[in-house]
Amino acid sequence: xxxxxxxxxxxxxxxxxxxxxxxxxxxxxxxxxxxxxxxxxxxxxxxxxxxxxxxxxxxxxxxxxxxxxxxxxxxxxxxxxxxxxxxxxxxxxxxxxxxxxxxxxxxxxxxxxxxxxxxxxxxxxxxxxxxxxxxxxxxxxxxxxxxxxxxxxxxxxxxxxxxxxxxxxxxxxxxxxxxxxxxxxxxxxxxxxxxxxxxxxxxxxxxxxxxxxxxxxxxxxxxxxxxxxxxxxxxxxxxxxxxxxxxxxxxxxxxxxxxxxxxxxxxxxxxxxxxxxxxxxxxxxxxxxxxxxxxxxxxxxxxxxxxxxxxxxxxxxxxxxxxxxxxxxxxxxxxxxxxxxxxxxxxxxxx
Amino acid sequence: xxxxxxxxxxxxxxxxxxxxxxxxxxxxxxxxxxxxxxxxxxxxxxxxxxxxxxxxxxxxxxxxxxxxxxxxxxxxxxxxxxxxxxxxxxxxxxxxxxxxxxxxxxxxxxxxxxxxxxxxxxxxxxxxxxxxxxxxxxxxxxxxxxxxxxxxxxxxxxxxxxxxxxxxxxxxxxxxxxxxxxxxxxxxx
Numbered sequence: 001x002x003x004x005x006x007x008x009x010x011x012x013x014x015x016x017x018x019x020x021x022x023x024x025x026x027x028x029x030x031x032x033x034x035x036x037x038x039x040x041x042x043x044x045x046x047x048x049x050x051x052x053x054x055x056x057x058x059x060x061x062x063x064x065x066x067x068x069x070x071x072x073x074x075x076x077x078x079x080x081x082x083x084x085x086x087x088x089x090x091x092x093x094x095x096x097x098x099x100x101x102x103x104x105x106x107x108x109x110x111x112x113x114x115x116x117x118x119x120x121x122x123x124x125x126x127x128x129x130x131x132x133x134x135x136x137x138x139x140x141x142x143x144x145x146x147x148x149x150x151x152x153x154x155x156x157x158x159x160x161x162x163x164x165x166x167x168x169x170x171x172x173x174x175x176x177x178x179x180x181x182x183x184x185x186x187x188x189x190x191x192x193x194x195x196x197x198x199x200x201x202x203x204x205x206x207x208x209x210x211x212x213x214x215x216x217x218x219x220x221x222x223x224x225x226x227x228x229x230x231x232x233x234x235x236x237x238x239x240x241x242x243x244x245x246x247x248x249x250x251x252x253x254x255x256x257x258x259x260x261x262x263x264x265x266x267x268x269x270x271x272x273x274x275x276x277x278x279x280x281x282x283x284x285x286x287x288x289x290x291x292x293x294x295x296x297x298x299x300x301x302x303x304x305x306x307x308x309x310x311x312x313x314x315x316x317x318x319x320x321x322x323x324x325x326x327x328x329x330x331x332x333x334x335x336x337x338x339x340x341x342x343x344x345x346x347x348x349x350x351x
Numbered sequence: 352x353x354x355x356x357x358x359x360x361x362x363x364x365x366x367x368x369x370x371x372x373x374x375x376x377x378x379x380x381x382x383x384x385x386x387x388x389x390x391x392x393x394x395x396x397x398x399x400x401x402x403x404x405x406x407x408x409x410x411x412x413x414x415x416x417x418x419x420x421x422x423x424x425x426x427x428x429x430x431x432x433x434x435x436x437x438x439x440x441x442x443x444x445x446x447x448x449x450x451x452x453x454x455x456x457x458x459x460x461x462x463x464x465x466x467x468x469x470x471x472x473x474x475x476x477x478x479x480x481x482x483x484x485x486x487x488x489x490x491x492x493x494x495x496x497x498x499x500x501x502x503x504x505x506x507x508x509x510x511x512x513x514x515x516x517x518x519x520x521x522x523x524x525x526x527x528x529x530x531x532x533x534x535x536x537x538x539x540x
Contacts, residue, residue: 006535010528016429017509019422023390030393037396044436045443046535050503053481154422159508170506191426195506204506210433224437228414 009039013047017193019154051206052222108132111257112277114234122153123160128179128233130254146254147179149231154192166199167215174209177231181250182267186243188212188230196220214244216268236277242270248287249304256280259301266293266306379423380412387431394435404434480538487537491530498526 012029015021030036109115109127116126119135119142127133131146144164152160154173162169165180167187174192178185187196189211195204196213198220205220207213212225225241232239238251246267253260258280273290275283284295284302296303380387387408391401408431491499494516501512502523513523 004532007528007532010531011524013531014509014524014527016432019425021425021428023424023428024386027386027390027393030390034396037394040394041439042535043531044432045439046531046538048436048440049480050484050534053484157510159511191429203504206503206506209429210437227411 005033005036005039006043009036009043012040013043051208104134104136106132106134112255122155124151125149126151126231126234128231128251128254130257144178144180146181147177147231147233147251149175149177149234151175168197170195170197170204176207179247179251182246183216184244184246184268185215186212186247187215188225190227190230216244233277238275238277240274241272243272244268245271245291245293245304248275251275252280252283252287256283260284260304261301262293262304264306266304269306376412376423376426380409380427383424383427387427390428391431391435394432400438404431404438407434483538484534487534490537491533495526495530495533498523499530502527 008029012026015026030040105119107115107117107125107127109129109131111130113129114126116124117133119125119133125133125135125142126149128147128149131144131148133145133148134143135141140158140160142160142162144162150160150162150171152171152173152175160171162171162178164178165183165185167180167185169176169178169187171192171194174194175190176192176194177188177190180186185196187194187207189207189209191209193206193208196207196215197204198215198218201218205213205222207222210224210227211222214221214223223242229239229241233251233255238248238255240248244267245262248271249260249262249267252275255277256279260280269291271287271291275286277283278286280302284304287293288295288304291304292306293304294307296305384405388401388405391404392398395401395404408427411430411434412427488496488499488504498512498516501507501515502509507515509520509523509527513520516523518526
Protein backbone atom coordinates (compact mmCIF):
# COMPACT_ATOMS: atom_id res chain seq x y z
CA UNK A 1 0.00 0.00 0.00
CA UNK A 2 1.47 3.30 -0.99
CA UNK A 3 1.89 6.00 1.57
CA UNK A 4 -0.51 8.90 1.27
CA UNK A 5 1.33 11.44 -0.89
CA UNK A 6 -0.09 14.28 1.17
CA UNK A 7 1.50 12.75 4.20
CA UNK A 8 4.85 12.54 2.41
CA UNK A 9 4.37 16.14 1.27
CA UNK A 10 3.69 17.16 4.85
CA UNK A 11 6.85 15.39 6.00
CA UNK A 12 8.90 17.35 3.48
CA UNK A 13 7.16 20.50 4.57
CA UNK A 14 7.99 19.85 8.21
CA UNK A 15 11.56 18.83 7.47
CA UNK A 16 12.31 22.29 6.11
CA UNK A 17 12.32 23.68 9.62
CA UNK A 18 15.59 21.90 10.18
CA UNK A 19 18.95 22.82 8.80
CA UNK A 20 19.58 19.24 7.74
CA UNK A 21 16.72 19.34 5.21
CA UNK A 22 17.59 17.25 2.16
CA UNK A 23 16.77 19.80 -0.54
CA UNK A 24 18.02 17.60 -3.38
CA UNK A 25 15.86 14.76 -2.17
CA UNK A 26 12.89 17.13 -2.06
CA UNK A 27 13.62 18.31 -5.61
CA UNK A 28 13.86 14.71 -6.80
CA UNK A 29 10.59 13.86 -5.08
CA UNK A 30 8.86 16.77 -6.78
CA UNK A 31 10.30 15.76 -10.15
CA UNK A 32 9.21 12.16 -9.77
CA UNK A 33 5.50 12.86 -10.24
CA UNK A 34 3.55 16.06 -10.97
CA UNK A 35 0.99 14.99 -8.39
CA UNK A 36 3.65 15.43 -5.75
CA UNK A 37 3.73 19.14 -6.50
CA UNK A 38 -0.02 19.46 -6.21
CA UNK A 39 0.04 17.56 -2.94
CA UNK A 40 2.80 19.79 -1.63
CA UNK A 41 0.96 22.94 -2.71
CA UNK A 42 -2.13 21.74 -0.87
CA UNK A 43 -0.18 21.07 2.31
CA UNK A 44 1.81 24.32 2.20
CA UNK A 45 -1.34 26.35 1.60
CA UNK A 46 -3.18 24.54 4.37
CA UNK A 47 -0.32 25.19 6.75
CA UNK A 48 -0.31 28.88 5.85
CA UNK A 49 -4.08 29.03 6.30
CA UNK A 50 -3.82 27.45 9.71
CA UNK A 51 -1.16 29.99 10.67
CA UNK A 52 -3.50 32.77 9.56
CA UNK A 53 -6.34 31.67 11.80
CA UNK A 54 -4.29 30.48 14.76
CA UNK A 55 -5.60 33.25 17.02
CA UNK A 56 -9.11 31.90 16.47
CA UNK A 57 -8.17 28.33 17.22
CA UNK A 58 -7.41 29.07 20.86
CA UNK A 59 -6.33 25.87 22.57
CA UNK A 60 -6.49 25.48 26.35
CA UNK A 61 -3.65 27.21 28.12
CA UNK A 62 -0.64 25.06 28.72
CA UNK A 63 2.23 27.45 28.45
CA UNK A 64 3.74 28.57 31.69
CA UNK A 65 5.26 31.96 32.20
CA UNK A 66 9.02 32.09 32.66
CA UNK A 67 10.32 32.96 36.10
CA UNK A 68 10.33 36.73 36.35
CA UNK A 69 11.70 37.18 39.84
CA UNK A 70 15.30 37.47 38.74
CA UNK A 71 14.64 40.22 36.30
CA UNK A 72 14.92 43.90 37.06
CA UNK A 73 11.99 45.71 38.53
CA UNK A 74 11.34 47.88 35.52
CA UNK A 75 10.96 44.83 33.40
CA UNK A 76 8.29 43.29 35.58
CA UNK A 77 4.70 44.26 35.09
CA UNK A 78 5.66 46.97 32.66
CA UNK A 79 2.83 45.98 30.40
CA UNK A 80 -0.07 47.80 28.95
CA UNK A 81 -1.19 48.84 32.42
CA UNK A 82 1.22 51.69 31.97
CA UNK A 83 -0.09 52.37 28.52
CA UNK A 84 -0.83 56.04 28.50
CA UNK A 85 0.59 58.72 26.32
CA UNK A 86 3.14 59.27 29.01
CA UNK A 87 4.59 55.85 28.30
CA UNK A 88 6.17 57.37 25.24
CA UNK A 89 8.23 59.67 27.32
CA UNK A 90 11.68 58.25 27.27
CA UNK A 91 13.18 57.20 30.51
CA UNK A 92 9.96 57.07 32.47
CA UNK A 93 9.27 53.77 34.10
CA UNK A 94 12.85 52.66 34.47
CA UNK A 95 14.18 51.92 37.90
CA UNK A 96 17.57 50.58 38.73
CA UNK A 97 17.42 46.87 39.15
CA UNK A 98 17.75 45.59 42.68
CA UNK A 99 21.22 44.49 43.76
CA UNK A 100 19.98 40.99 44.54
CA UNK A 101 19.70 40.23 40.85
CA UNK A 102 23.29 39.76 39.75
CA UNK A 103 22.29 37.14 37.19
CA UNK A 104 20.80 39.79 34.95
CA UNK A 105 22.77 41.95 32.59
CA UNK A 106 21.34 45.22 31.39
CA UNK A 107 22.09 47.17 28.26
CA UNK A 108 20.83 50.55 27.19
CA UNK A 109 21.32 52.56 24.04
CA UNK A 110 21.56 56.32 24.15
CA UNK A 111 19.33 58.64 22.19
CA UNK A 112 20.51 58.96 18.63
CA UNK A 113 22.48 55.75 18.75
CA UNK A 114 22.02 52.09 18.18
CA UNK A 115 23.90 49.45 20.07
CA UNK A 116 24.66 45.85 19.26
CA UNK A 117 25.19 43.43 22.13
CA UNK A 118 25.93 39.74 22.42
CA UNK A 119 23.49 38.13 24.81
CA UNK A 120 24.97 34.72 24.72
CA UNK A 121 26.13 32.06 22.35
CA UNK A 122 24.62 32.86 18.97
CA UNK A 123 22.22 35.49 20.30
CA UNK A 124 22.77 39.06 19.14
CA UNK A 125 20.53 42.06 19.75
CA UNK A 126 20.78 45.45 18.09
CA UNK A 127 19.03 48.03 20.21
CA UNK A 128 17.26 50.90 18.53
CA UNK A 129 17.98 54.34 19.91
CA UNK A 130 16.81 55.01 23.45
CA UNK A 131 15.99 51.39 24.15
CA UNK A 132 16.81 49.13 27.01
CA UNK A 133 17.25 45.44 27.42
CA UNK A 134 17.83 43.05 30.30
CA UNK A 135 18.95 39.49 29.75
CA UNK A 136 19.34 36.68 32.22
CA UNK A 137 22.89 35.40 32.05
CA UNK A 138 21.45 31.92 31.92
CA UNK A 139 20.16 32.93 28.51
CA UNK A 140 16.70 32.33 27.21
CA UNK A 141 14.88 35.18 28.88
CA UNK A 142 15.12 38.76 27.64
CA UNK A 143 13.19 41.85 28.70
CA UNK A 144 12.97 44.76 26.30
CA UNK A 145 11.78 48.35 26.39
CA UNK A 146 11.64 50.07 23.05
CA UNK A 147 12.86 48.57 19.79
CA UNK A 148 15.45 45.98 18.90
CA UNK A 149 16.50 43.60 16.17
CA UNK A 150 17.37 40.09 17.24
CA UNK A 151 19.47 37.53 15.46
CA UNK A 152 19.34 34.13 17.08
CA UNK A 153 21.20 31.17 15.72
CA UNK A 154 19.10 28.07 15.49
CA UNK A 155 19.79 25.71 18.33
CA UNK A 156 17.31 22.92 18.99
CA UNK A 157 18.41 22.85 22.61
CA UNK A 158 17.15 26.29 23.53
CA UNK A 159 14.48 28.79 22.81
CA UNK A 160 14.77 32.48 23.55
CA UNK A 161 11.86 34.43 24.97
CA UNK A 162 11.61 38.19 24.66
CA UNK A 163 9.13 40.07 26.81
CA UNK A 164 8.12 43.57 25.85
CA UNK A 165 5.14 45.62 27.06
CA UNK A 166 3.50 42.46 28.34
CA UNK A 167 3.92 40.65 25.03
CA UNK A 168 5.96 37.46 24.84
CA UNK A 169 7.87 36.46 21.75
CA UNK A 170 9.32 32.99 21.62
CA UNK A 171 11.95 32.16 19.11
CA UNK A 172 13.63 29.04 17.88
CA UNK A 173 16.42 30.35 15.68
CA UNK A 174 15.65 33.36 13.58
CA UNK A 175 16.04 37.06 12.86
CA UNK A 176 13.28 39.46 13.82
CA UNK A 177 12.59 43.03 14.89
CA UNK A 178 10.42 44.34 17.69
CA UNK A 179 9.02 47.81 18.23
CA UNK A 180 6.68 48.39 21.14
CA UNK A 181 5.12 51.45 22.72
CA UNK A 182 1.89 52.37 24.35
CA UNK A 183 0.55 48.83 24.26
CA UNK A 184 1.13 48.57 20.52
CA UNK A 185 3.56 45.98 19.24
CA UNK A 186 5.10 45.51 15.83
CA UNK A 187 6.95 42.25 15.29
CA UNK A 188 8.61 41.69 11.90
CA UNK A 189 10.27 38.42 11.04
CA UNK A 190 13.14 38.38 8.57
CA UNK A 191 13.99 34.72 8.81
CA UNK A 192 12.53 31.68 10.53
CA UNK A 193 9.43 31.76 12.72
CA UNK A 194 8.55 33.15 16.09
CA UNK A 195 5.60 32.62 18.39
CA UNK A 196 3.86 35.71 19.76
CA UNK A 197 1.82 35.67 22.95
CA UNK A 198 -0.36 38.67 23.76
CA UNK A 199 -0.65 40.12 27.26
CA UNK A 200 -2.97 38.06 29.40
CA UNK A 201 -3.49 35.45 26.71
CA UNK A 202 -2.26 31.90 26.70
CA UNK A 203 -2.34 31.17 23.00
CA UNK A 204 0.41 32.02 20.58
CA UNK A 205 0.39 33.37 17.06
CA UNK A 206 3.07 32.05 14.74
CA UNK A 207 4.73 34.81 12.74
CA UNK A 208 6.80 33.61 9.78
CA UNK A 209 9.55 35.12 7.69
CA UNK A 210 8.30 38.01 5.59
CA UNK A 211 5.42 38.72 7.95
CA UNK A 212 4.72 41.50 10.37
CA UNK A 213 2.44 41.00 13.35
CA UNK A 214 0.74 44.14 14.57
CA UNK A 215 -0.81 43.73 17.99
CA UNK A 216 -2.83 46.01 20.20
CA UNK A 217 -5.78 45.78 22.54
CA UNK A 218 -5.67 42.02 22.68
CA UNK A 219 -5.84 41.49 18.93
CA UNK A 220 -3.17 40.66 16.41
CA UNK A 221 -3.12 40.98 12.63
CA UNK A 222 -0.56 39.53 10.26
CA UNK A 223 0.51 41.13 7.02
CA UNK A 224 3.35 40.84 4.56
CA UNK A 225 6.42 42.94 5.25
CA UNK A 226 9.26 43.88 2.95
CA UNK A 227 12.20 42.09 4.47
CA UNK A 228 14.66 44.81 3.50
CA UNK A 229 12.62 47.39 5.45
CA UNK A 230 12.74 45.47 8.72
CA UNK A 231 14.38 47.56 11.43
CA UNK A 232 15.40 50.07 8.76
CA UNK A 233 16.85 52.26 11.53
CA UNK A 234 19.88 50.00 11.39
CA UNK A 235 20.60 51.64 8.03
CA UNK A 236 20.05 55.10 9.43
CA UNK A 237 16.45 55.86 8.50
CA UNK A 238 12.97 55.09 9.69
CA UNK A 239 10.83 53.46 7.03
CA UNK A 240 7.15 52.98 7.78
CA UNK A 241 4.53 51.09 5.87
CA UNK A 242 1.13 51.49 7.47
CA UNK A 243 2.66 51.71 10.93
CA UNK A 244 0.47 52.95 13.80
CA UNK A 245 1.46 56.53 14.66
CA UNK A 246 2.02 55.49 18.27
CA UNK A 247 5.09 53.55 17.14
CA UNK A 248 6.30 56.41 14.94
CA UNK A 249 6.02 58.88 17.82
CA UNK A 250 7.82 56.44 20.10
CA UNK A 251 10.67 56.08 17.60
CA UNK A 252 11.10 59.85 17.51
CA UNK A 253 10.98 60.10 21.29
CA UNK A 254 13.56 57.38 21.78
CA UNK A 255 15.78 58.60 19.00
CA UNK A 256 15.84 62.20 20.19
CA UNK A 257 15.69 61.42 23.88
CA UNK A 258 12.79 63.85 24.26
CA UNK A 259 9.17 63.00 24.93
CA UNK A 260 6.72 62.88 22.04
CA UNK A 261 3.17 61.93 22.91
CA UNK A 262 0.24 60.96 20.79
CA UNK A 263 -3.07 59.94 22.25
CA UNK A 264 -6.55 58.97 21.23
CA UNK A 265 -7.57 57.67 17.82
CA UNK A 266 -4.62 59.38 16.15
CA UNK A 267 -2.27 56.96 17.92
CA UNK A 268 -3.58 54.05 15.90
CA UNK A 269 -3.80 55.85 12.57
CA UNK A 270 -1.58 54.16 10.00
CA UNK A 271 1.39 56.05 8.64
CA UNK A 272 3.53 55.33 5.61
CA UNK A 273 6.63 57.29 4.87
CA UNK A 274 10.28 57.77 5.54
CA UNK A 275 11.75 59.83 8.37
CA UNK A 276 15.34 60.90 8.39
CA UNK A 277 16.96 60.90 11.81
CA UNK A 278 17.32 64.40 13.16
CA UNK A 279 16.43 66.50 16.15
CA UNK A 280 12.94 66.37 17.57
CA UNK A 281 11.77 69.52 15.92
CA UNK A 282 12.84 68.37 12.47
CA UNK A 283 11.43 64.89 12.83
CA UNK A 284 8.14 66.09 14.28
CA UNK A 285 7.87 68.75 11.62
CA UNK A 286 8.29 66.15 8.86
CA UNK A 287 5.71 63.96 10.50
CA UNK A 288 3.15 66.75 10.88
CA UNK A 289 3.63 67.74 7.24
CA UNK A 290 2.99 64.20 6.12
CA UNK A 291 0.07 63.51 8.41
CA UNK A 292 -1.71 66.81 8.83
CA UNK A 293 -1.40 66.37 12.58
CA UNK A 294 -0.66 69.37 14.76
CA UNK A 295 2.21 69.52 17.23
CA UNK A 296 1.58 71.17 20.59
CA UNK A 297 4.47 71.72 22.92
CA UNK A 298 4.37 72.59 26.60
CA UNK A 299 8.08 73.26 26.52
CA UNK A 300 8.88 69.70 27.44
CA UNK A 301 6.56 67.22 25.81
CA UNK A 302 5.48 67.53 22.21
CA UNK A 303 1.94 66.29 21.74
CA UNK A 304 0.70 65.29 18.34
CA UNK A 305 -2.98 66.06 18.02
CA UNK A 306 -5.52 65.64 15.29
CA UNK A 307 -7.41 68.87 14.79
CA UNK A 308 -9.28 67.81 11.71
CA UNK A 309 -11.32 65.31 13.65
CA UNK A 310 -9.94 63.27 10.84
CA UNK A 311 -11.33 59.95 9.86
CA UNK A 312 -9.12 60.17 6.83
CA UNK A 313 -6.34 57.62 6.89
CA UNK A 314 -2.90 59.13 6.73
CA UNK A 315 -2.20 59.27 3.05
CA UNK A 316 1.07 58.21 1.64
CA UNK A 317 0.45 60.30 -1.45
CA UNK A 318 2.56 62.88 0.23
CA UNK A 319 5.14 65.12 -1.39
CA UNK A 320 8.58 63.87 -0.76
CA UNK A 321 7.61 60.37 0.10
CA UNK A 322 10.08 59.41 -2.54
CA UNK A 323 11.29 56.24 -4.00
CA UNK A 324 10.98 54.07 -0.98
CA UNK A 325 7.27 54.56 -0.84
CA UNK A 326 6.88 53.87 -4.49
CA UNK A 327 8.68 50.63 -3.89
CA UNK A 328 6.31 49.84 -1.10
CA UNK A 329 3.35 50.70 -3.28
CA UNK A 330 4.71 48.54 -6.07
CA UNK A 331 5.02 45.66 -3.69
CA UNK A 332 1.45 46.09 -2.67
CA UNK A 333 0.15 46.36 -6.19
CA UNK A 334 -0.37 42.68 -6.46
CA UNK A 335 -2.28 42.93 -3.21
CA UNK A 336 -4.63 45.35 -4.90
CA UNK A 337 -3.55 48.71 -3.57
CA UNK A 338 -5.15 51.54 -5.44
CA UNK A 339 -3.02 54.59 -5.92
CA UNK A 340 0.23 54.88 -4.09
CA UNK A 341 2.96 57.34 -3.50
CA UNK A 342 3.41 60.32 -5.68
CA UNK A 343 5.12 63.63 -5.63
CA UNK A 344 8.64 64.75 -6.02
CA UNK A 345 11.41 63.62 -3.76
CA UNK A 346 11.71 66.00 -0.85
CA UNK A 347 14.80 66.65 1.16
CA UNK A 348 14.00 64.22 3.92
CA UNK A 349 13.46 61.39 1.50
CA UNK A 350 17.00 61.50 0.22
CA UNK A 351 18.78 59.48 2.80
CA UNK B 352 13.10 13.14 6.63
CA UNK B 353 10.47 11.43 4.55
CA UNK B 354 11.42 7.92 3.68
CA UNK B 355 10.55 7.65 0.03
CA UNK B 356 12.24 5.87 -2.80
CA UNK B 357 13.44 9.06 -4.38
CA UNK B 358 14.75 10.78 -1.29
CA UNK B 359 17.27 8.09 -0.52
CA UNK B 360 20.07 9.36 -2.69
CA UNK B 361 21.25 12.09 -0.43
CA UNK B 362 24.73 13.31 -1.12
CA UNK B 363 26.21 13.99 2.26
CA UNK B 364 28.79 16.37 0.87
CA UNK B 365 26.13 18.61 -0.59
CA UNK B 366 23.73 18.64 2.32
CA UNK B 367 26.21 20.04 4.77
CA UNK B 368 25.71 23.66 5.71
CA UNK B 369 28.01 25.74 3.58
CA UNK B 370 29.72 28.34 5.70
CA UNK B 371 29.16 31.75 4.24
CA UNK B 372 31.13 34.88 5.05
CA UNK B 373 29.29 38.07 5.91
CA UNK B 374 28.78 39.01 2.28
CA UNK B 375 28.91 35.47 0.98
CA UNK B 376 25.24 35.05 0.21
CA UNK B 377 25.52 36.51 -3.26
CA UNK B 378 28.47 34.29 -4.02
CA UNK B 379 26.65 31.27 -2.67
CA UNK B 380 23.70 32.18 -4.85
CA UNK B 381 25.95 32.13 -7.90
CA UNK B 382 27.31 28.74 -6.93
CA UNK B 383 23.89 27.25 -6.30
CA UNK B 384 22.06 28.99 -9.11
CA UNK B 385 21.79 25.78 -11.14
CA UNK B 386 20.34 23.64 -8.41
CA UNK B 387 18.04 26.44 -7.24
CA UNK B 388 16.66 26.75 -10.75
CA UNK B 389 16.15 23.03 -10.97
CA UNK B 390 14.38 23.13 -7.64
CA UNK B 391 12.13 25.99 -8.69
CA UNK B 392 11.22 24.23 -11.92
CA UNK B 393 10.33 21.11 -9.95
CA UNK B 394 8.45 23.17 -7.40
CA UNK B 395 6.38 25.22 -9.87
CA UNK B 396 6.28 22.89 -12.88
CA UNK B 397 6.84 25.96 -15.01
CA UNK B 398 10.34 26.80 -16.30
CA UNK B 399 9.46 30.40 -17.19
CA UNK B 400 7.99 31.08 -13.77
CA UNK B 401 10.99 29.39 -12.19
CA UNK B 402 13.36 31.76 -14.01
CA UNK B 403 11.27 34.66 -12.89
CA UNK B 404 11.31 33.52 -9.29
CA UNK B 405 15.04 32.95 -9.43
CA UNK B 406 15.43 36.54 -10.55
CA UNK B 407 13.28 37.68 -7.64
CA UNK B 408 15.38 35.57 -5.31
CA UNK B 409 18.49 37.25 -6.65
CA UNK B 410 17.03 40.69 -5.93
CA UNK B 411 16.29 39.64 -2.37
CA UNK B 412 19.76 38.24 -1.88
CA UNK B 413 21.31 41.36 -3.33
CA UNK B 414 19.26 43.66 -1.10
CA UNK B 415 19.48 41.56 2.02
CA UNK B 416 21.03 43.23 5.02
CA UNK B 417 24.65 42.19 5.29
CA UNK B 418 25.32 39.86 8.12
CA UNK B 419 26.33 36.31 8.69
CA UNK B 420 23.82 33.67 7.71
CA UNK B 421 24.22 30.47 9.63
CA UNK B 422 23.29 28.14 6.81
CA UNK B 423 23.31 29.98 3.53
CA UNK B 424 22.11 27.09 1.43
CA UNK B 425 19.06 26.43 3.60
CA UNK B 426 18.46 30.17 3.68
CA UNK B 427 18.35 30.37 -0.11
CA UNK B 428 16.10 27.35 -0.47
CA UNK B 429 13.73 28.62 2.19
CA UNK B 430 13.63 32.03 0.60
CA UNK B 431 12.80 30.34 -2.72
CA UNK B 432 10.08 28.32 -1.02
CA UNK B 433 8.60 31.48 0.47
CA UNK B 434 8.53 33.19 -2.92
CA UNK B 435 6.67 30.25 -4.43
CA UNK B 436 4.22 30.15 -1.56
CA UNK B 437 3.65 33.91 -1.73
CA UNK B 438 2.76 33.62 -5.41
CA UNK B 439 0.56 30.67 -4.81
CA UNK B 440 -1.33 32.47 -2.09
CA UNK B 441 -1.58 35.59 -4.17
CA UNK B 442 -3.05 33.57 -7.03
CA UNK B 443 -5.62 32.00 -4.72
CA UNK B 444 -6.46 35.39 -3.26
CA UNK B 445 -6.91 36.86 -6.69
CA UNK B 446 -9.26 34.05 -7.63
CA UNK B 447 -11.28 34.65 -4.50
CA UNK B 448 -11.25 38.39 -5.07
CA UNK B 449 -12.35 38.06 -8.67
CA UNK B 450 -15.30 36.09 -7.45
CA UNK B 451 -16.37 38.17 -4.48
CA UNK B 452 -14.94 41.56 -4.65
CA UNK B 453 -15.78 43.62 -7.69
CA UNK B 454 -18.49 45.52 -5.81
CA UNK B 455 -16.13 46.60 -3.03
CA UNK B 456 -13.51 47.69 -5.53
CA UNK B 457 -16.00 49.94 -7.30
CA UNK B 458 -16.44 52.09 -4.19
CA UNK B 459 -12.85 53.23 -3.98
CA UNK B 460 -11.98 56.70 -5.12
CA UNK B 461 -9.31 56.81 -7.80
CA UNK B 462 -6.05 58.24 -6.54
CA UNK B 463 -6.80 57.50 -2.90
CA UNK B 464 -4.50 55.14 -1.23
CA UNK B 465 -7.16 52.81 -0.08
CA UNK B 466 -6.25 49.76 1.86
CA UNK B 467 -8.10 47.03 0.02
CA UNK B 468 -7.67 44.93 3.12
CA UNK B 469 -6.61 41.71 1.53
CA UNK B 470 -5.85 40.52 5.02
CA UNK B 471 -9.29 41.42 6.25
CA UNK B 472 -10.83 39.69 3.30
CA UNK B 473 -8.75 36.61 3.93
CA UNK B 474 -9.80 36.69 7.53
CA UNK B 475 -13.41 36.89 6.50
CA UNK B 476 -13.04 33.89 4.26
CA UNK B 477 -10.99 32.14 6.89
CA UNK B 478 -13.61 32.78 9.53
CA UNK B 479 -16.12 30.80 7.52
CA UNK B 480 -13.66 27.96 7.44
CA UNK B 481 -12.27 28.29 10.90
CA UNK B 482 -15.10 26.32 12.47
CA UNK B 483 -14.56 23.53 9.98
CA UNK B 484 -10.86 23.57 10.78
CA UNK B 485 -11.48 23.54 14.50
CA UNK B 486 -13.80 20.57 14.12
CA UNK B 487 -11.31 18.76 11.89
CA UNK B 488 -8.55 19.27 14.44
CA UNK B 489 -10.82 17.94 17.18
CA UNK B 490 -11.33 14.75 15.20
CA UNK B 491 -7.69 13.99 14.45
CA UNK B 492 -6.37 10.57 15.48
CA UNK B 493 -5.20 10.78 19.06
CA UNK B 494 -1.40 10.73 18.75
CA UNK B 495 -1.34 12.87 15.63
CA UNK B 496 -3.80 15.29 17.19
CA UNK B 497 -1.77 15.76 20.35
CA UNK B 498 1.48 16.34 18.48
CA UNK B 499 -0.25 18.70 16.07
CA UNK B 500 -1.88 20.74 18.82
CA UNK B 501 1.29 21.05 20.86
CA UNK B 502 3.39 22.12 17.90
CA UNK B 503 1.01 24.07 15.76
CA UNK B 504 -1.45 25.61 18.19
CA UNK B 505 0.83 26.03 21.17
CA UNK B 506 3.95 26.67 19.18
CA UNK B 507 6.26 24.22 20.89
CA UNK B 508 9.30 23.18 18.87
CA UNK B 509 9.42 19.58 17.68
CA UNK B 510 12.05 18.68 20.25
CA UNK B 511 9.85 19.93 23.08
CA UNK B 512 6.81 18.11 21.75
CA UNK B 513 8.93 14.98 21.54
CA UNK B 514 9.98 15.37 25.16
CA UNK B 515 6.41 15.90 26.32
CA UNK B 516 5.04 12.92 24.43
CA UNK B 517 8.05 10.74 25.14
CA UNK B 518 8.70 9.99 21.48
CA UNK B 519 11.47 10.84 19.01
CA UNK B 520 11.60 14.03 17.00
CA UNK B 521 11.01 12.07 13.83
CA UNK B 522 8.04 10.43 15.55
CA UNK B 523 6.65 13.90 16.19
CA UNK B 524 7.16 14.86 12.58
CA UNK B 525 5.43 11.71 11.41
CA UNK B 526 2.48 12.50 13.68
CA UNK B 527 2.25 16.05 12.41
CA UNK B 528 2.43 14.88 8.79
CA UNK B 529 -0.38 12.41 9.44
CA UNK B 530 -2.38 15.22 11.03
CA UNK B 531 -1.85 17.58 8.10
CA UNK B 532 -2.83 14.92 5.56
CA UNK B 533 -5.91 14.16 7.66
CA UNK B 534 -6.91 17.81 7.85
CA UNK B 535 -6.51 18.28 4.15
CA UNK B 536 -8.67 15.26 3.43
CA UNK B 537 -11.36 16.36 5.87
CA UNK B 538 -11.42 19.96 4.66
CA UNK B 539 -11.43 18.89 1.02
CA UNK B 540 -14.64 16.98 1.49
